[in-house]
Amino acid sequence: MNRKTLVLPVLTGLLAPLVAACGGTGSGGSGGDAIVVGTTDRFTATKEAPAPIDPAYAYDVGTWNILRQTVQTLMVQPRGDGDPVPEAAEKCGFTDTGNERYACTLRKDLKFSNGDTVTASDVKFSIDRALRIQADSGVFALLSTIDTVETQGDREVIFHLKTADATFPFKLSTPVAGIVNPDDYEKDKLRDGFDVDGSGPYTLHAEVKNDELVDAVFTKNPHYQGQLKPKNDKVDLRSFPDAATMGSALSKGDIDLMTRSMSPEQIRKLDEDSTGDIDLVQMPGLEIRYLAFNTDAPTVETKAVRQAMAQIINRAELVAKVYGDEAQPLYSLVPATITGHSNSFFNKYGEPSDIKAKTLMENAGITTPVKLTLHYTTDHYGSATKQEFEELQRQLNASGLFSVSIKGAPWATFRPAEKEGDYDVYGMGWFPDFPDADNYLAPFLDKDNFLNLPYANSRIRTTLIPESRREADRLTASSSLTDIQDIVADDVPVLPLWQGNQYIAARDGITGAEWALNSSSTLQLWELGRGVSN
Template sequence: MSAAKRFAAIGCVGLLTATAACGSTSSSSKGGVNSTITLGTVSSYTSLDPAGAYDAGSWTVFYNVYQGLMTYLPGANTPSPDAAKSCKFSDSSYTTYTCTLLPDLKFSNGDPLDAAAVKFSIDRVLKIGQLKGDNGSGVSVLLDTLGSVDTTGTDTVTFHLKTADATFPDRLASGVGEIVDPKVYSGTKLLDGTGIVGSGIYTIASVQTKTGSDGKPVPASVKLVLNPNYKGAYSATKKLNAGATLNFYDSPAQVKSALEDGSIDLNAGSDLAPADIVALQGAQQLGKGIQVVQGTGSSTRMMVLNVGMAPFNNQAVRQAVGKLIDRQAIADKVYQSTVTPLYSVIPQGIGDQTRPFEQAPYGTDPLKADQVKSSLSGVKLPIDFTLTYAANSAAGPAEAAQIKSNLEASGIFKVTLKSVPSLGTLIPLWSSGKLVASLTGWQADYPDPDDFVSPFVGKDNTFGNNYAPSTIMNDLHPLSLKEANRADQTTANTFQEIQKQFAEDAAYIPLWQDNQYIATQANITGVPLTLDIASIMRFWMIGKS
């Protein structure tokens, strides 16, 4: 996840409000396919270059302005061709994957999109990741099974994998698989400037910035317009708007205010405080005022503990955190029952989820202090540590305070809370490998249980917490990648073992799983098509009546 700021300020400074100068389009605009929609979110992008971003805010933009070989159609949990005409494994060992492109593909600037462009795009992610030119985003981990890419003619691309990887089509459908123009993007460094070129349904018309709390420019808005050159899985799909403006706010309260005064048509993700969701649901009237649409979620929230740093280089101390956390209290008191307590790193709805954090040595309810102390023989109490969290996450401060209360009530822990402005501020701290404990959400890159495993393990894992379990990395994970039928019992058994190992090691303490809530003006249509297990916000399917 890159924290690089690559856009010069062009006029929108200070807190973003709904003004024409900031590129917003009033929700009172006339409806129909020629209308534009305006969305608001606290999840701004960290980079607009696919080789430099591994966060939900950036990927929300990617899915609308870039195109991959594969994509997830609404409601699907397996990928379908997009820029590709067809893709398939050409061997039974799942190590050779070949795609044939659609004919006559073009980027938004008219440059041809061919097999060479696909190879260039994938190769540069790996190269930039190796050079740390991704500013520590870690996105290249999604291509860790890829050995090499070659082309045949202008329309065929073959991926040679180092090991079996039945999830490779899913990885290509994620944000790491977006195709960029070799004439515009460097093969060894991230794009510097505003000249974003993709082949997706939209193209970026303008980018505006504002002044952040540190005095530096941060994203304020991105304005999108339909790309006339798009050709792919959605070519025959009627686009319900002519463009979209995505406004970035500093807090959930600002998003709610923008909804209430009509500055935006809808929020674009997990942008509302739980109390506001409950209040808006209770006040909604059919066909009038703000409406709340609820959908299935696959995003999770967890504590990340650094196994390479004291006090969490002690497994018993890590397990003690998992034993004392009151997930139900967090769900009920902090999130007002808008989330579901989670007892596994892998959430419900993604593969065969189990609940190992309810089993030994944990228990179905938070354990009492004396039970936990008995497992900490020889450890000096209280155990001091600092818990870092993003202040602009929904209910982030209240959640951190609840966890602090849980842990300190036992007399076992002394917790110092440290807030940082946003997720983007956490990224370099993870990359340093020196963040002892943090709170974060995880949104699936692709709807397969592997995506809650491979980015979490290894010396250079996404969270820099030094968690590299040999049993998972050398045995269970490789085995899971050989299992093509992701729904059969053999695959389920492998992931059950992985979940048990995660619970035993307690490097990640799962807290809760979300539901998706989008609040809209009464004249907004199509939102349910964006609320599925793949968690892709498909702007083109949202319209105004």
């Protein structure tokens, strides 16, 4: 079969599925050999992070993709995106007009994978546990609007919120709100290693070598009850050291499908190939990349230095040289396809200008060139990251206002160092917890933000974020959201760079690949099957 490209277009800030070219979901089918999926995500247990897939700790797209297959949440994002729908719950909803009381009723006879009954007290235990532990990953902050969790009988759970939060149903669809068995998880301690137990669609068998998960085998959970409809009995998720090795395995037929992160070269080659037995699936993505600043560091504590970098960096040139059609320049933390987006950085700085940047520095009395090191992770966001930072280095140094060096480190080292404030400037990516503007702002700017940034703006935290969360109609929240983005563009605690598409490459005979990633880059392994595509 010829290669095909499937595109999911954007409609009113959400992604609605449409299969183009010769695509089709085919016949699906379960049974047979495991469907083997490749990824370059690395899963490592370290002294600093001994519990990488505990729901109370995990907070990156890779570990969440492990948990979403195994640990059930009350709500889930539906196929094709949209507002969350009940999953472990039979029904959920706000019971007051102020969006401060949220109640859920569990499905009848809900069970963990070992056969134990799931009760409302297990839900309360799981939520209270994440809030009590307050892991340094910062994931607990997603639940920060919860005041208390109440249970009524075995099936009723009531969340009393500190303040109105129209995004709360989305937060209950994230793995930090996953339901765990108190028999397997201590209430005030993380569960080290790679064991995970839940009531989700699959159970996990983890193959671990040298404290690294190299093979995750997901087997259909016979006790599962919920919204999802698994189209296979078993999926084998294999971790590869780099995109080239993963691509070679796909070409040889050792794996059936590969997902993040493919290299730009691989994507271009597959897109140009008109023959063969590998299909490329392209979807608009909500992933963003940005630079973050330790605003307490002497090198970048003066706002004018950060503003000058925002004035110099040419996003269009960066994207064209490194990513081509796989990304688009981004002028806000909020992607252009999300309701509430504003091009705040472009509105403030316009086209790149070394002259304007020099004026900013001179007016602030900054001695140039400013010496900086830009830090990046070598193994978490794809093989093109080094090239991206080489281009950033070139642009900043060409201005004559900066003397920039770059330094890479593996994620297992990079992430703890970033959280400890060891880096003045560093590159990060963000895959949204849920597709709402709040999730591109609060995790960076609110108290207990996941980057542990020292930057704090009282108007954002005490007025604008709460204002935006009171609005169930997210378009109505745009005024507050725009104000937040404008403040970020002026203060530059973070500097957005680009927004990327997402891709899957699958061998012929694998169905459901066009549904295997949602807009938040959630890997939906239950959608994959074997059959004949149309």
